[in-house]
Amino acid sequence: MFRKIFKHVKKLPFSTPKRYVHEIPEHVKDVETAGNPPFSAMVQYYLHRALQVAEGDLIESLKRHPRWSEEKRKKRVKDVIKMMTSIANIIEINFPILRNSGEYELITGYRAHHCLHKLPLKGGIRFASDVDRDEVQGLAYLMTLKCACVNVPFGGSKGGVRIDPKKYSSKELQSITRRYTIELLKRNIIGPGIDVPAPDMGTSQREMAWIADEYMKTFGYKDINSMAIVTGKPVFQGGIRGRIEATGHGLFKCLEQFVESKEWMDLIGLKTGFADKNVIVQGFGNVGQHACTYIVPAGAKIIGIKEIDGSIFNKDGIDPFDLQDYYTHKKTIVGYPKAEAFQGELLEEPCDILLPCAKEKVITAENACTIQTKIIGEGANGPTTPAADKILQERNILVIPDIVCNAGGVAVSYFEYLKNINHVSFGKLTKHRDKEVITHILKSIQDSLKGANIDVEINPHDDLNYIMECSTEADIVASGLSLVMESACRGIKETANRFALCNDLRTAAYVWAIQKIFLSFEGQGLSL
Incomplete structure (x- = not known):
């Protein structure tokens, strides 16, 4: 079912990039250098910056209307952009x-x-x-x-x-x-x-x-x-299993798509994989806490966590399950030494991966120059200001943006919405049938071999056993979330390469989203 949702991903009718000059509106032009810009203006600035890259491609895509003049195509795009950049x-x-x-x-x-x-x-x-x-x-x-x-x-x-x-x-x-x-x-x-x-x-x-x-x-x-x-x-x-941890799980799956990629790790000078990577988490709420429960088993070490009321630190790595006790009761973790105080701000401590998972605008031009990390996974909404974003790019720090890192929650919310309007739980009608189909296929192969005088017993290996048992609602949701994040990250990577955006994943993600919003608007037959 989930694959049908994303089957159109590689079929967007966009051709070779052609650059046009999209004008950034006056009310957001100063956002690029502002120390503490209004949040709405900050998001609009990122959107308009991406439109500078995408607008030419949108115009080129309208060549599927051969009778339209170049001027009409440009006007059509600008009119759709007006709707895309306005609050309804x-x-x-x-x-x-x-x-x-x-x-x-x-x-x-x-x-x-x-x-x-x-x-x-x-x-x-x-x-x-x-x-x-x-x-x-x-x-x-x-x-x-x-x-x-x-x-x-x-x-x-x-x-x-x-x-x-x-x-x-x-x-x-x-x-x-x-x-x-x-x-x-x-x-x-x-x-x-x-x-x-x-x-x-x-x-x-x-x-x-x-x-x-x-x-x-x-x-x-x-x-x-x-x-x-x-x-x-x-x-x-009427809720769905896996929704509580969905945003943290999605953050992990998104990080995985880049951390396991040799191409992207070579770009910033890191080895692939989570093994032995040091992680600092800013904000240990629902997102940060659940992200840790996936990152640590993958081999990473949580060396620092910043909460509103202070930070905790352990050089040998912190077990997120013990941290859950800290988060709930606000007390010293059993089995670990008393929290050491950082000399300076937590965000400026050396690490491989930094996860801002609290609120917006925590990474600014003031601390972007002193942050010592290679990867930032934005688990929060809008944690990085445009001025800081520019500095981080110049320092070759890979910023994986919020509109993909923070999207696990809305993806699983969609699954819950489907469950509610379909009035049936995922896996409830197909669980036993799917398992029986696989079992009978294996038995059929075994019987066919016996008919050819080959007497062997065919047993499912661990991976196939997992697939056979992966039929509960929680398993199906986790599988669907993995597919969502893999598909999105693949599209962002391809967009970054196609437009030669190098490590500017934020613009790549915005362009990837803009193309689909534009197709939806333009395909509705609006009278513009």
């Missing part, structure tokens, strides 16, 4: 809740829709004290690009509520979540065929279960697909 809509809502103290508090929430080239839209909901219109808008841009990059048929959206969830009780958070849901539903902003939220910073399965329950008991009580209102739900409420 963004809403700010304010509503009161009753605190446990008996006082009322006015809560502010947001939801942004970026690109409507595909429906439904997809984007998380974050609860954080610094959520604002600019951040939500920028994250909506990223979601569009992220979905296109990994070939998931969603448009991009994002939402948030401006609160510090640690300062509210569970009862208060439930009131906020349900009221926020109702406010969006009243405006027809979210829905299984409109916009499907998911967890983000400050939210989890719990909040998604509250949203689904609120929808099913109000606006969605007649909707057979009501369970698909959100993804990232608990498994017993």
